[in-house]
Amino acid sequence: MTFLRITSPHTTRAGTAGSVMQTVIIACTPGLVALTLSFGIGSIINTLLTALFCLAFEAVCLKLRGRPLAFYLKDYSALVTAVLLGLALPPYAPWWIVAVGSFFAIVVAKQMYGGLGFNPFNPAMVGYVVLLISFPVEMTRWTLDIAALPEGIKHPDLLQALTLVFVGADSVLVDGYTAATPLDVLKQNNSLTLDTLYSTEPVFSSARWAGAGWEWVNLAFLAGGVYLLYKKVFTWHAPVAMLLAITLMAALFYDGGSSTSTGSPLFHLLSGATMFGAFFIITDPVSSAVSTRGRLIYGACIGILVFVIRAWGNYPDAIAFAVLLMNFAAPFIDYYTLPRTYGHEKSRSGRVK
Amino acid sequence: MIELKELTANGLWKNNPALVQLLGLCPLLAVTGSFVNALGLGLATMLVLVGSNISVSLIRNAVSDAVKLPAFVMIIASFTTGTELLMQAFTYELYQILGIFIPLIVTNCSILGRADAFASKNPILPSAIDGFMMGLGFMIALLLIGATREILGNGTLFANMHLLFGEVARDWQLSLFGDSYKGFLVAVLPPGAFLVAGLLIALKNTIDAQIEKRQAAKRVVIKGAKRVRTTGNVT
Numbered sequence: 199m200t201f202l203r204i205t206s207p208h209t210t211r212a213g214t215a216g217s218v219m220q221t222v223i224i225a226c227t228p229g230l231v232a233l234t235l236s237f238g239i240g241s242i243i244n245t246l247l248t249a250l251f252c253l254a255f256e257a258v259c260l261k262l263r264g265r266p267l268a269f270y271l272k273d274y275s276a277l278v279t280a281v282l283l284g285l286a287l288p289p290y291a292p293w294w295i296v297a298v299g300s301f302f303a304i305v306v307a308k309q310m311y312g313g314l315g316f317n318p319f320n321p322a323m324v325g326y327v328v329l330l331i332s333f334p335v336e337m338t339r340w341t342l343d344i345a346a347l348p349e350g351i352k353h354p355d356l357l358q359a360l361t362l363v364f365v366g367a368d369s370v371l372v373d374g375y376t377a378a379t380p381l382d383v384l385k386q387n388n389s390l391t392l393d394t395l396y397s398t399e400p401v402f403s404s405a406r407w408a409g410a411g412w413e414w415v416n417l418a419f420l421a422g423g424v425y426l427l428y429k430k431v432f433t434w435h436a437p438v439a440m441l442l443a444i445t446l447m448a449a450l451f452y453d454g455g456s457s458t459s460t461g462s463p464l465f466h467l468l469s470g471a472t473m474f475g476a477f478f479i480i481t482d483p484v485s486s487a488v489s490t491r492g493r494l495i496y497g498a499c500i501g502i503l504v505f506v507i508r509a510w511g512n513y514p515d516a517i518a519f520a521v522l523l524m525n526f527a528a529p530f531i532d533y534y535t536l537p538r539t540y541g542h543e544k545s546r547s548g549r550v551k
Numbered sequence: 552m553i554e555l556k557e558l559t560a561n562g563l564w565k566n567n568p569a570l571v572q573l574l575g576l577c578p579l580l581a582v583t584g585s586f587v588n589a590l591g592l593g594l595a596t597m598l599v600l601v602g603s604n605i606s607v608s609l610i611r612n613a614v615s616d617a618v619k620l621p622a623f624v625m626i627i628a629s630f631t632t633g634t635e636l637l638m639q640a641f642t643y644e645l646y647q648i649l650g651i652f653i654p655l656i657v658t659n660c661s662i663l664g665r666a667d668a669f670a671s672k673n674p675i676l677p678s679a680i681d682g683f684m685m686g687l688g689f690m691i692a693l694l695l696i697g698a699t700r701e702i703l704g705n706g707t708l709f710a711n712m713h714l715l716f717g718e719v720a721r722d723w724q725l726s727l728f729g730d731s732y733k734g735f736l737v738a739v740l741p742p743g744a745f746l747v748a749g750l751l752i753a754l755k756n757t758i759d760a761q762i763e764k765r766q767a768a769k770r771v772v773i774k775g776a777k778r779v780r781t782t783g784n785v786t
Binding site: 298336 | 733734735736737738740742746
């Protein structure tokens, strides 16, 4: 399982799937740190739990399928799925949510299709979407940013966090640390102008550009993504196309902040899972389009879908839905964007011959 | 009675309309959100299947090939309309829940398939049995999927059975996981239908593979030379 770079000058060392995956995990650290600083220790617990569950499910599946355990576990792909899912889940999610999500990500979305390289959908996003449509109450209970917390309320400490995760929310009476995310607030706003929202809602009033905590989380993921670009783990096409598409859509439909405004371009770039999706989800080499032109189309379509669902759909954020929809379309995009082979003419319609 | 056995095996297992022929998937996936829905549609389909098989078998020598298919479709449509009216009369609420999928029984390929492949070539009794067994096989698949989805999605089984069996059945509902069960909503939503149906087909194929393996192990291979007859007929 090696990803050889075939263009000259030939690199002296071939990167294995394992080393690529390790780089991705390293690049996730800024995001995880930002999440922890803003929302407390929940994301770390999530990530540890998903790692545990995902590796266990992967091992059981490999055993059942009669594959060598060590070889496949060492490619770290299950761990990457685990980390991505753990970062996507709301902090302090109950343990059974994490278990169900990991099961759908690893067993249903990945191993049932034949393991790494055969999954048509991004496993982490399948796990997330299954949870989101099955347990909307638990999945939309997001924590408030540390700066936006009301007087006298703190994030759960380690012990309380563990109780929340393993026993349930009813046993610890430390509510008040959860609230609607910036995207939620904007979606449910039906009478206030953006300026009023920004001055009254704590998620906005304590924020610098977009939404308390979320702006830093997004910037941290952007930093991780730039590191991955520098390491040449993926090309710039899909992320840049997606971010450009979101910016363009948001700019087109931004009405200067009326009560029905869909939010400014900067707000959309730094809210929800935009940067996380752009650099860590849509760049999945297995489930995305492969050709350069294909990736531009793939990324742009995801960007447009994200904005459309955010602005006019039922869900506040839409990275997972947009990615899954475009995963469907990736083979189709590839079919029509095959690069022309040198020496062959471009066909006049449809597929390149 | 060998024929009965074969027809039963075909309808329920070997040639199951839902799990092997993959016919009638539209109602199979759309209305199996709960046990009672699955049972209602399964019974309706079975009724149409038996009725159409008998009628087609009756007229099999009277219609020419040229008008065969329109005639079959007319017969199936009549039985479907009859079933629809019956359901309106006796199980009105269930009729409303199943909605468009009752009239859509007309387009269920397994019914036209049985009419054309079996009933139009066989006498009345085998046709009726074939229709019944195919209907039963389809219904069992529906019930398995419906029960699984209801258990996973709501944590209950046999909920709302009074829609089909009247007031006595109102308290048949079983709560399997207690009241604190959250309900795994995706099982009741459309994706759950595909997942459960796919897993059921996989399970059937695994069982078939196991049976095949066991039979292969039982088969005794006789070693050594055998006389090979090169001329004449072997009797």
